[in-house]
Amino acid sequence: MKSIRMIGTAVVALGLAMGASAQSGDPISESAAVYGTYQSDVTDVKEKPFASAKDIDHALNSLGGHNPDQLSKGWISYSALIASQDPEYRAAVRDIASFYGNDALLTGLKNDVRYARQLSGGDNAVSSSLAATEADSQRLSATAAYVKEQAYSLQGSGWAKAKIGNSGAKATRLNSIQTVGTPARGQLISAFSASDIDSILAGAGRSGAPSLWDNVSGAADAIRFPAAVTSGLGLSKKKRVQYGKEPVADQIATLAAYRILGQTAASSSQVNSAMAERETRGCLNMANLNLQQCVAAANQQYEVPFCIGEHALADVGQCIGGVYQ
Numbered sequence: 425m426k427s428i429r430m431i432g433t434a435v436v437a438l439g440l441a442m443g444a445s446a447q448s449g450d451p452i453s454e455s456a457a458v459y460g461t462y463q464s465d466v467t468d469v470k471e472k473p474f475a476s477a478k479d480i481d482h483a484l485n486s487l488g489g490h491n492p493d494q495l496s497k498g499w500i501s502y503s504a505l506i507a508s509q510d511p512e513y514r515a516a517v518r519d520i521a522s523f524y525g526n527d528a529l530l531t532g533l534k535n536d537v538r539y540a541r542q543l544s545g546g547d548n549a550v551s552s553s554l555a556a557t558e559a560d561s562q563r564l565s566a567t568a569a570y571v572k573e574q575a576y577s578l579q580g581s582g583w584a585k586a587k588i589g590n591s592g593a594k595a596t597r598l599n600s601i602q603t604v605g606t607p608a609r610g611q612l613i614s615a616f617s618a619s620d621i622d623s624i625l626a627g628a629g630r631s632g633a634p635s636l637w638d639n640v641s642g643a644a645d646a647i648r649f650p651a652a653v654t655s656g657l658g659l660s661k662k663k664r665v666q667y668g669k670e671p672v673a674d675q676i677a678t679l680a681a682y683r684i685l686g687q688t689a690a691s692s693s694q695v696n697s698a699m700a701e702r703e704t705r706g707c708l709n710m711a712n713l714n715l716q717q718c719v720a721a722a723n724q725q726y727e728v729p730f731c732i733g734e735h736a737l738a739d740v741g742q743c744i745g746g747v748y749q
């Protein structure tokens with residue numbers, strides 16, 4: 425397989441003030457920024473080994489503190505943004521809207537969740553989003569292994585062998601954080617609203633491309649996305665929808681169609697309905713519950729990284745990765 429090359433870098437350096445103004449815009453982009461915030465937290469943990477109990481607590485609360493409903497909506501929204509870049513699908517959506525009118529197309533999207541994916545290019549559009557999901561899932565699995573390894577390597581550090589104290593209280597605090605959820609970072613909201621985001625997302629959906637989030641860190645002053653990604657065409661297997669997961673693919677295509685039409689704000693109730701996906705949300709909720717139980721059972725500080733790696737990283741990767749084959 426040809427090696428993947430990053431060509432150039434697009435820098436979106438927008439402040440929190442601009443992020444606040446972007447919050448009244450596209451609900452799909454805003455929701456995708458929640459998923460992006462989780463992934464940027466993954467980058468932070470991936471790049472910095474634990475050096476104190478405070479580091480472990482920060483990773484636990486940032487990676488394990490996401491609300492399942494918000495994170496599942498964020499993932500499906502990010503997937504829809506990538507699917508909306510497929511040229512054939514974009515042309516099909518726009519052609520139908522031009523011929524029959526926006527209202528007729530919007531009615532079709534509202535009345536039949538399967539309608540959008542049946543349009544020309546619909547399957548390819550979803551496949552590109554699943555390629556990005558595969559890269560993200562593999563990234564989470566690799567980071568999970570790195571974090572869990574520290575549960576063993578830290579056993580030689582005095583501070584890591586210290587007793588946690590009230591681990592039940594730690595789990596209870598985590599539950600409180602999960603109930604509220606982690607808000608999207610303002611820089612990511614702005615980045616997803618930037619004029620050049622479509623070309624960046626198109627690169628992320630290329631088969632065989634690396635995860636977009638390898639370049640995004642929550643600690644950075646600016647959000648850095650790869651400007652373009654190239655890979656050997658046809659050398660990576662096209663992603664297909666896992667049997668029984670067709671409704672998720674239909675929702676991705678539906679959200680992508682709303683995005684292409686520029687109707688996400690005007691059709692916010694339909695968009696929010698299409699974002700709600702029960703199985704992924706349920707899977708993420710179970711991951712959170714398992715994380716709480718694991719933390720509550722921990723006795724020493726070095727045990728918590730295993731909980732983080734297993735349930736706040738690996739389980740999340742499996743939840744989103746269960747959609748493709």
